[in-house]
Amino acid sequence: MKKKTFICMIFISFSLFCHTQIKLPVQLDALSGPQVIEAAKTSGGVCLLPLGILEKHGAHLPISTDLIIAREIALKAAEEEYCVVFPAYYFGQINEARHQPGAFAYSHSTIWNLLQETLDELSRNGFKKIILVNGHGGNNDFIQYFLMSQLESPKEYVVINYAPQFDSTFAQSLEKLLDPLGYGHAGSDETSMVQAIRPDLVHPELASRQSGEDLKRLDSIPDQYTGIWWYARFPNHFGGESSHPNVEYGRQFNNQMVKQLVGLIKAVKASDKIEELQQEFYERAKNPLNTPQ
Numbered sequence: 276m277k278k279k280t281f282i283c284m285i286f287i288s289f290s291l292f293c294h295t296q297i298k299l300p301v302q303l304d305a306l307s308g309p310q311v312i313e314a315a316k317t318s319g320g321v322c323l324l325p326l327g328i329l330e331k332h333g334a335h336l337p338i339s340t341d342l343i344i345a346r347e348i349a350l351k352a353a354e355e356e357y358c359v360v361f362p363a364y365y366f367g368q369i370n371e372a373r374h375q376p377g378a379f380a381y382s383h384s385t386i387w388n389l390l391q392e393t394l395d396e397l398s399r400n401g402f403k404k405i406i407l408v409n410g411h412g413g414n415n416d417f418i419q420y421f422l423m424s425q426l427e428s429p430k431e432y433v434v435i436n437y438a439p440q441f442d443s444t445f446a447q448s449l450e451k452l453l454d455p456l457g458y459g460h461a462g463s464d465e466t467s468m469v470q471a472i473r474p475d476l477v478h479p480e481l482a483s484r485q486s487g488e489d490l491k492r493l494d495s496i497p498d499q500y501t502g503i504w505w506y507a508r509f510p511n512h513f514g515g516e517s518s519h520p521n522v523e524y525g526r527q528f529n530n531q532m533v534k535q536l537v538g539l540i541k542a543v544k545a546s547d548k549i550e551e552l553q554q555e556f557y558e559r560a561k562n563p564l565n566t567p568q
């Protein structure tokens with residue numbers, strides 16, 4: 276081969292390499308090692324952590340329902356505003372469903388440590404702005420306490436829980452799409468959301484095999500809260516009615532969740548306010564007597 280031809284070939288392959296841009300995946304587990312560096316930079320250090328659970332969702336929905344919904348919303352939002360999405364995560368609070376098949380209820384210390392260590396590892400890999408996208412109602416109180424506990428000791432990252440509020444006009448138009456009796460755990464609302472994503476896994480005709488009625492078995496005892504409250508109300512771990520889901524409800528709900536999550540990702544990328552306040556707090560907490568009074 277002539278020297279000139281060889282140089283030319285190198286040039287052509289170099290330009291081809293430069294012009295064939297590899298699309299950076301949003302799924303963290305789909306990235307190569309070197310791509311993790313690029314993703315951490317391109318995302319502004321933002322990673323979404325969709326939280327689901329494995330638990331019975333009536334007789335008509337898969338046990339991974341919450342994870343399916345949370346991951347779909349996170350993946351779509353990440354495609355729209357680049358950030359990384361953590362792999363399937365289903366370690367949360369689900370003690371109230373231990374009596375039902377399909378509930379994977381890890382101990383409180385395990386779910387706590389696993390979440391903390393997952394965040395620590397994300398931070399160590401360059402993702403310093405972590406947004407929890409929770410799909411499981413039984414996690415809500417756990418997440419809030421967990422987030423408050425982040426103030427115990429300094430962290431090099433911030434954790435934010437995606438907590439969308441729907442505009443009242445949108446909420447009202449959405450409500451019109453469903454029978455009011457249908458709302459609840461594995462009810463028509465949740466059934467419609469899964470139907471919009473994985474219709475192959477939804478079997479509304481099986482929903483009436485069990486009752487989703489609220490038995491109100493502790494209503495005679497006033498002014499109390501007890502861990503058995505959910506079982507007292509819904510022993511079948513199914514609430515509401517879901518023989519008539521509406522895929523349009525599911526689509527609109529999911530799309531709105533994506534839209535508002537995109538807004539949060541953009542805001543978190545554009546601002547370091549949470550980091551700054553957190554840092555100021557940690558500094559002051561070292562010696563509260565020096566905090567201006």
Ligand SMILES: [Zn+2]
Pocket residue numbers: 332340341410411412460461465
């Ligand atoms: Zn659910």
